[in-house]
Amino acid sequence: MRNPERLEAYLHSLEPDPSPLLCELERYAREHRIPIVRRETAAFLKTLVALKAPREILEIGTAIGYSALRMCQALGADGHLTTIEKWEKRIPQARENFRRAGELHRITLLEGDAAQVLRTLAGPYDFIFLDAAKGQYLALLPELERLTAPGGVLVTDNIFQEGTVLESRYAVRRRDRTIHARLREYLYQLKHRPQWETALVPVGDGVAVSVRKTGTSEGQP
Template sequence: SDSDQWADVDAYFRGMLAPTDSVLAQALSANEAAGLPAHDVSAMQGKMLALLVKMTKARRVLEIGTLGGYSTIWMARALSEDGQVTTIEANPHHAEIARLNIEQAALGHRIDLRVGTALEILPSLTRPFDLIFIDADKPDNPAYLDWAMKLAQPGTIIIGDNVVRGGAVVDEGSSDPNVKGVRAFLKMISEDPRLEATAIQTVGEKGWDGFVMAVVKE
């Protein structure tokens, strides 16, 4: 089927471009053993986040939604020595697994893991962040975008994960809170004169999905 082929191609790309990485493999195993949902980004998406950190020479990264810290580790490893990822996780169990994964990755010095709901923690953060990855509960995406804009500066990149919703993102009458959240988020991005954005559909080991990426205008 198509989705098997998508996964095969992802595995081929991963084998060449991000070959076996014991730290990341260990984090994924730990997440699975602890019963976390397999909502991590794919390896190639993690590598894309890492490359964006490098391309923009980001020093301060904010992640909303740590889960087990898989994407956090990708981004933290891409930072220069003085860089830091601040990552927020609402679920204490997920955060505990993330803390262990970050410790195993020896990245504790580059990752500031905050446990609590994003809307509690975001007001305590100081701006500016250079790259902001929004990957938590989708109904609150509009509120997360408001905070991202407060914490951004010209040139900041804002990325939102999981904007396709199995294709339901086009359903303007949807009652699904995830679809409603993503649609409101996309509308806010499109209408904000400070932002320029694109959205890219993706296929691969995680099936059919996609992300929105915006930059705060200079």
């Protein structure tokens, strides 16, 4: 693509405004520098949810509930979404936003660190959206693999880390090298483990779409 900035601006301009509540959440997130999914990523997520028609969605990284509410827009009437958040400040905000959206009945908000919470879940989930601390993705992968139903989809956001993941280790600031190495290893595992069929998609800050293949054995990444 000759001009990626123009493409991004054009794609963004095509996105219709969501509901007044979601617009308010976008403004709040902007003003308080809360990193929620971009509109293009939300549209991509909603399309994947519409395509997959999951009964059970699991989200890791709720923040104020924006992406959860976006996915609910494409979720069928009998669908349910579980979302995990560890930051105490965000939990009541997300719950209040779910209430305002009239979605409390089909969203379960689990409080705590995903590294612990995931172990308590039985699953399986047919759709998982991973949008938490990027440095933890690799460590979470075995639990995510266990929790994704055969044929289920794992969507991982921000895989390009504002472009730094494309750079060599030495071009990255020293303090970012661990997260850089872990994210690269995470993507390598998703592309090379036989359990997953993965496409890396340059939408927003990069999204990995991985399908849990059927008939492949379990195991530690």
